[in-house]
Amino acid sequence: MRIIEGGITAPKGFLAAGAHIGIKKVKKDLSLLYSQKPSVAAGMFTQNIVRAAPVIRNEKMIKAGNKIKGIVTISGNANACTGRQGLLDNEKMAEIYAQMLHVKQQEILTAATGIIGKEMPMKTIEKGIRSITPNINASRQSAKDAAEGIITTDTFLKELAVELDIGGKVVTIGAMAKGSGMIHPNMATVLAFLTTDAVISQRLLQKALIEAVKVTYNMISVDGSVSTNDMALFLANGMAENEEFTEDSQEYQQFLEAVLYINKKLAVQVVQDGEGASKMMATVVTGAKTKEDAGILAKAVINDNLVKTAIYGEDANWGRILAAMGGSGGFFNPEGVAISFANEKGVIHLMSEGQPIAFDENKALEILAQRDIIINIVLQDGLEEAMAWGCDLGHEYIRINGEYRLKT
Amino acid sequence: MRIIEGGITAPKGFLAAGAHIGIKKVKKDLSLLYSQKPSVAAGMFTQNIVRAAPVIRNEKMIKAGNKIKGIVTISGNANACTGRQGLLDNEKMAEIYAQMLHVKQQEILTAATGIIGKEMPMKTIEKGIRSITPNINASRQSAKDAAEGIITTDTFLKELAVELDIGGKVVTIGAMAKGSGMIHPNMATVLAFLTTDAVISQRLLQKALIEAVKVTYNMISVDGSVSTNDMALFLANGMAENEEFTEDSQEYQQFLEAVLYINKKLAVQVVQDGEGASKMMATVVTGAKTKEDAGILAKAVINDNLVKTAIYGEDANWGRILAAMGGSGGFFNPEGVAISFANEKGVIHLMSEGQPIAFDENKALEILAQRDIIINIVLQDGLEEAMAWGCDLGHEYIRINGEYRLKT
Numbered sequence A, B: 001m002r003i004i005e006g007g008i009t010a011p012k013g014f015l016a017a018g019a020h021i022g023i024k025k026v027k028k029d030l031s032l033l034y035s036q037k038p039s040v041a042a043g044m045f046t047q048n049i050v051r052a053a054p055v056i057r058n059e060k061m062i063k064a065g066n067k068i069k070g071i072v073t074i075s076g077n078a079n080a081c082t083g084r085q086g087l088l089d090n091e092k093m094a095e096i097y098a099q100m101l102h103v104k105q106q107e108i109l110t111a112a113t114g115i116i117g118k119e120m121p122m123k124t125i126e127k128g129i130r131s132i133t134p135n136i137n138a139s140r141q142s143a144k145d146a147a148e149g150i151i152t153t154d155t156f157l158k159e160l161a162v163e164l165d166i167g168g169k170v171v172t173i174g175a176m177a178k179g180s181g182m183i184h185p186n187m188a189t190v191l192a193f194l195t196t197d198a199v200i201s202q203r204l205l206q207k208a209l210i211e212a213v214k215v216t217y218n219m220i221s222v223d224g225s226v227s228t229n230d231m232a233l234f235l236a237n238g239m240a241e242n243e244e245f246t247e248d249s250q251e252y253q254q255f256l257e258a259v260l261y262i263n264k265k266l267a268v269q270v271v272q273d274g275e276g277a278s279k280m281m282a283t284v285v286t287g288a289k290t291k292e293d294a295g296i297l298a299k300a301v302i303n304d305n306l307v308k309t310a311i312y313g314e315d316a317n318w319g320r321i322l323a324a325m326g327g328s329g330g331f332f333n334p335e336g337v338a339i340s341f342a343n344e345k346g347v348i349h350l351m352s353e354g355q356p357i358a359f360d361e362n363k364a365l366e367i368l369a370q371r372d373i374i375i376n377i378v379l380q381d382g383l384e385e386a387m388a389w390g391c392d393l394g395h396e397y398i399r400i401n402g403e404y405r406l407k408t
Helices: A053-063 A083-101 A122-135 A140-149 A202-215 A250-272 A291-303 A305-312 A319-326 A361-368 A395-402 B053-063 B083-101 B122-135 B140-149 B202-215 B250-272 B291-303 B305-312 B319-326 B361-368 B395-402
Strands: A002-004 A014-019 A030-045 A068-077 A108-115 A158-166 A169-178 A191-196 A231-236 A280-288 A338-343 A346-352 A372-378 A384-391 B002-004 B014-019 B030-045 B068-077 B108-115 B158-166 B169-178 B191-196 B231-236 B280-288 B338-343 B346-352 B372-378 B384-391
Touching (some): A014 A122, A014 A140, A030 A053, A030 A140, A053 A108, A053 A231, A068 A191, A083 A108, A083 A122, A108 A191, A140 A158, A140 A169, A158 A250, A191 A250, A202 A250, A250 A280, A280 A291, A291 A305, A291 A319, A291 A372, A291 A384, A305 B395, A319 A372, A338 A361, A346 A361, A395 B305, A395 B395, B014 B122, B030 B140, B053 B108, B068 B191, B083 B108, B083 B122, B108 B231, B140 B169, B158 B250, B169 B250, B191 B250, B202 B231, B291 B305, B291 B319, B291 B372, B291 B384, B305 B319, B319 B372, B338 B361
Parallel strands (some): B068 B108, B191 B231, B280 B372
Antiparallel strands (some): A014 A030, A280 A384, B002 B158, B014 B030, B030 B068, B030 B231, B158 B169, B338 B346
């Protein structure tokens, strides 16, 4: 596997564009993706009962096995909690893009992110799609523009591309994601778009996506809120002309590893760019009784407001970590817990066998002053492990979220 | 029922004291309560797996039906995550207070709140208890001192007393509570102490406490964190000499109403004084399918960081309310939801039948500029209802919790 410079347009036959069309005040707010050949499509969607119009429509289409030729995404308006009109507007958005591409409406997926419960500015959207579609191309810049068109409060673009040699053919995977607010485990928690030119069945593509999302996007959290809009979409157009993967083949394993790699990189970037985040914490739980317990405990730590504010304050208040674990519902024996903080500055052991350890405050401060902090939690209850990623909770989060709607 | 001026010493035979003994830098950190006659005792305790030493000991004693003569509480050190030494120190604290009162160690309950995982300053505590115990008395000031001795980051005292005429006798109930951080549903979520001179069985006292905690302390949240230390204790010393209540009697109902009243008042005060809170929100869910759904939905709204920051920002971003409900796991049909904000400045309807309603931004701002905001959520799924209380999430919460340990 080679990491290559590129994004969503890196695989053969994928074109893109992104632009500002007037939904948001200044920033890009439209992102177009086009696949020259019909793609098989996989998708994972928010578990929120309240689901945005694009979530409802895409899920239906992917379940039905539709072949996909394009995705139109707008940012600045979530088209969620918009009732029947929202469903019609979303359908209309697909229709306009389909017309422009001369493909069927059923070949277009949609996505939206932004403010909830606001009517879609359909005139702006229609005019925008019509004027920007002619610009789609496979250049590096277009991929960047498309990645910019999906973000909201993100402060940097999240894209990645890798190449694989599989059975004498070069298979490429490209991806872009957005995150920042409303990011929480329990679903495909961000807008994540993946493209590949691999020849793969829809079933296996879906399987790879599920496996990757489970240990990446589902293990990150910025604010514990579950969005109405989040989804991960994965298109495969077959243009690499590899022999179709079979489930037990080494080729599929190779492909899956690359998909895991990309999603983990992007998921961690989403956390690093969490709304108002100044620090990233990775929690590693080992020695748990079950995989499920490990996951619950790891996620409880990164989700806890008191842990998050302590990390923000560079305060080695490990008691809050133990308290968060204890309140999570995940099983562990408190008398077997060891906790340490680590990063490039070293390690400090804070607790062992459930007992506090005296530690050097200066060393702790040195470690906690860094941007990335690893929280190691070693249990004595079994052999299972899990990893979760979160960010601190500081003044910037309050500033951004206390003023979001009136400023957008 | 009459509200009277007073606190924990209002019922006959209860004495108290509170003082600064040197656990904290300046503020009072010791609170003593004494009952002249042995009291029956009820208690509810944190559901956190990690439980502070006083929680472990008290629960055992109350289950065993011990008669209680006193409670010793320290603030500034939680005696949680302190291992075997913490259990011994806690026992020692009870022993010292028992010695001073000339009662048995098994007649003394203990409580602690403050920083987790820090060794107990036993010399300071011993010296403090020995010097302060002689000061206990039944005055109004002593009740206030005791209420001050249990608080940590609280900004005002939480106490209350009521009188009831029951069967020709005057029964009095007094209470004090602390809250502020680590306040979350799912348990007896604060330190709450209630005293009464009523003649009542331990079983019925426990029943009244459970019933009250369920709809009051268990329905408030400041930060979603589940403490290792929280408990509600209720002592009844029988000095009012009423005829013992029976479960189905009107007298017990009268008593229960008063207990509900006191706990609701104090629970709401805990939220109003939430760490860094500038606003209080009460969420009322009606028309839910089940009582459980109503409770889950109401609590999800007051717990959601995005809702909390929106309230802080005085932003009528109701979409976040619906998103929080949708992600909670509680059932509801999104197409039947109505949401409105209300308080003394009026009402604004934001959503009806699952569709957004255009509303007057100025009116919304006027309502949201107030300190207390009621969020009404009307569903069309059934006849059940629930109420929950929470606070906003603003810069003060970050300031307090980002710097807590180093400043204590």
